[in-house]
Amino acid sequence: MRQLKNLSEEEALRRLAGVPLGRIVFTRQALPAVRPVNHIVVDGNVIIRSSQGTILSTEVAPAGAVVAFEADELDGAERLGWSVIITGMARLVTDPREIERFQARLHPWVAGTMDQVIRIRPEIVTGFELVPAANAPA
């Protein structure tokens, strides 16, 4: 069995920055929705790319909607690992220099145009690590 150990905000963001992929969680027509997406962390913000015409590009980010973003490294065999969840407003990046800078660092996995760059500013950062439970009494 495992115990949950909370990660500090700093450590949570560090781990989030260390993996290439997370899952953006948003509301679509009042229903919960989720998409896996690759990301980078720049200046404490999560940066992702999206195609034009997607819900993320046309509804979520233009409205400045609150989204969650989750990343983890959890090992089903060992039952060890960590998970980080941030919550904050998503916004389209509109500054052409910023767009260029982020696009140079963040390469879409999937063929096709992904013109839109979205920045998520974390307002809530939580994370946990699974550690072996102490079985022996202290």
Added chain:
Amino acid sequence: MRQLKNLSEEEALRRLAGVPLGRIVFTRQALPAVRPVNHIVVDGNVIIRSSQGTILSTEVAPAGAVVAFEADELDGAERLGWSVIITGMARLVTDPREIERFQARLHPWVAGTMDQVIRIRPEIVTGFELVPAANAPA
């Protein structure tokens, strides 16, 4: 670069059943929320466990709220893999025989009581696989 290949509903549920861990996505006080959780698939439904007193146990499942559940095996180095997302109503399992049956197959990773069993009945099942993009013209 990769292309997205859609998975059939049957294939998506098969892959979902083949991994121990997914992420349940729900709405909490009108905000998107997500939690990693281990799961099994039984009779086409996703079964998870939850502790008493959590939002999932006290609000989401008792209300029969619509949730999403995502699982994936995505390789950041190779940029290959798949993701499956189901959407459907979450409900607490109340039949003692069903609870016993599910608890025998679904073991919490984390120490502590996880008395509540939650069933998600998929109404929408989507999945994709990342496959190498065809570079050469046909």
